[in-house]
Amino acid sequence: MKFTKMHGCGNDYVYVNLFEETVKDPAAVSKFVSDRHFGIGSDGLITIGPSELADFRMRIYNADGSEAEMCGNGIRCVAKYVYDHKLTDKTEITVETGAGVKTLELTVTDDKVESVRVDMGEPILEPEKIPVIADKTPVVDEPIIVGGKEWRMTCVSMGNPHAVVFVKNLADFEIEKTGPLFEKHERFPKRTNTEFCELISRNEVSMRVWERGSDETWACGTGTCATVMACILNGYTEDKVLVHLKGGDLVIEYDRAANHIFMTGPATEVFHGEIENSTMKCE
Numbered sequence: 001m002k003f004t005k006m007h008g009c010g011n012d013y014v015y016v017n018l019f020e021e022t023v024k025d026p027a028a029v030s031k032f033v034s035d036r037h038f039g040i041g042s043d044g045l046i047t048i049g050p051s052e053l054a055d056f057r058m059r060i061y062n063a064d065g066s067e068a069e070m071c072g073n074g075i076r077c078v079a080k081y082v083y084d085h086k087l088t089d090k091t092e093i094t095v096e097t098g099a100g101v102k103t104l105e106l107t108v109t110d111d112k113v114e115s116v117r118v119d120m121g122e123p124i125l126e127p128e129k130i131p132v133i134a135d136k137t138p139v140v141d142e143p144i145i146v147g148g149k150e151w152r153m154t155c156v157s158m159g160n161p162h163a164v165v166f167v168k169n170l171a172d173f174e175i176e177k178t179g180p181l182f183e184k185h186e187r188f189p190k191r192t193n194t195e196f197c198e199l200i201s202r203n204e205v206s207m208r209v210w211e212r213g214s215d216e217t218w219a220c221g222t223g224t225c226a227t228v229m230a231c232i233l234n235g236y237t238e239d240k241v242l243v244h245l246k247g248g249d250l251v252i253e254y255d256r257a258a259n260h261i262f263m264t265g266p267a268t269e270v271f272h273g274e275i276e277n278s279t280m281k282c283e
């Protein structure tokens with residue numbers, strides 16, 4: 001199986017081009033390739049293939065093999081892959097995801113994609129659609145007991161579920177202790193991604209993320225959008241925010257008139273490789 005390793009702000013995936021390759025058991029392949037000791041090393045697997053609804057279709061599998069609806073950093077890398085590998089010459093493309101069709105604008109320098117602006121669509125705030133067990137809409141600054149302590153969360157779906165929690169002293173925050181308890185908390189029927197954030201100003205936020213199915217990652221595009229929406233719902237920031245993540249920065253803009261969120265950020269190709277299906281025990 002030929003693959004390409006790419007990342008967006010350090011959120012890294014193994015990408016497989018389904019125009020050339022077949023992946024029979026993506027959940028098992030994702031678990032194998034994601035292993036940083038016995039596999040390739042990544043936060044999961046992303047496949048790029050044909051679509052009947054859009055220019056391309058992407059599917060995203062977390063490191064534990066579970067399939068997610070959408071990946072913000074991944075979709076920017078998909079745009080870079082299809083343009084740089086000459087599957088398209090368009091600089092505005094559409095990509096089908098489990099969270100609907102997204103439109104992307106590519107910024108190209110020396111015939112390579114440098115950054116991508118994605119229309120991430122409407123933030124979803126109804127608890128049953130996120131899903132989170134709560135009795136009010138939107139779920140803003142809502143108390144939740146996790147690990148014997150009361151926290152406050154704001155919940156947003158960007159096609160996938162997010163709980164946003166504001167903390168002080170983010171650098172020292174014990175994310176590996178609290179993240180898994182949020183992820184598997186009974187109030188999240190489909191588990192959740194959790195963003196822990198510290199406000200810097202009305203236009204700047206720092207964020208760390210515990211991802212459903214992939215543990216702590218260095219960035220999360222959908223999580224960054226959910227964070228900015230949570231900041232706006234709590235009255236903490238303006239509509240355009242620079243978000244600092246462990247692996248880089250993303251710019252998120254909420255267009256109130258359209259009720260759409262736009263994400264702009266980099267996409268990077270690291271290396272290509274080939275791996276035997278027998279090595280992955282997925283023939």
Ligand SMILES: N[C@@H](CCC[C@H](N)C(=O)O)C(=O)O
Pocket residue numbers: 011060062067068069070071072073074160161193211212213214217219220221222223
């Ligand atoms: N890293 C991603 C989100 C990947 C999926 C997530 N772990 C989930 O299960 O919903 C991003 O950049 O958005």
